[in-house]
Amino acid sequence: MITKKQKTLAIYALPLAVLTIPLMGNLFSKEVNWSVSDFLIAGTLLFTIAFMINLVRSKIKKQSHRILIYIFILLTLALIWIELAVGIFGSPFAGS
Template identity: 35%
Template sequence: MIHPTTTRPMSRLKIAMWLAAAALLLAPAVAMRFTTEVVWTASDFAFAAILLFGSLTAFELVSRRTPAMAWRLAIGATLLGAVLLVWVNAAVGIDGSEDNPVNLVFYAIAAASLVVAGVLAIKAPRR
């Protein structure tokens, strides 16, 4: 029997998710070495890191609440959709440029999807 204070080892899928997020964050840094078309500032890297690692941390915390794979997939898909919506909207804007005020609606949609993920986490069957 595992002692209650003993942590369970991370699964290969979780390790792959964290490594994929790190690779996504490192890709622009590598691209900046080879081309002048990619220009990220420190704040761009900070924004991406908070977005990627924050969403993965939220997924980790929420997925521990339920053993059901269907609930984990629903919560993960919701978080992924919110992350992609925010990333695209911040990068180039969905309606015109990123400075267009209409794009604020898409941030509201992303926030609503995070609320849905939270509700799913609350309603999910417990372990």
């Protein structure tokens, strides 16, 4: 049985695991060119999402509400990430 503490640890370890992918790409490939600010922005986004998911997990008791909020949080993350990467909305902080 996985304890609550282990689930929380897994939620906060996932952003670190995701950030190791571009880090390895930066170290071993010329195609990946992330700066320190890119890692800071990505880390901030991912850890904020992890915090929000952990907060929802601990505060919302009804499973169906929890799943809907998780979907909303992950869709928001995807839209922000895509906007920063390629600028689908044309905002001033877009990547293109």
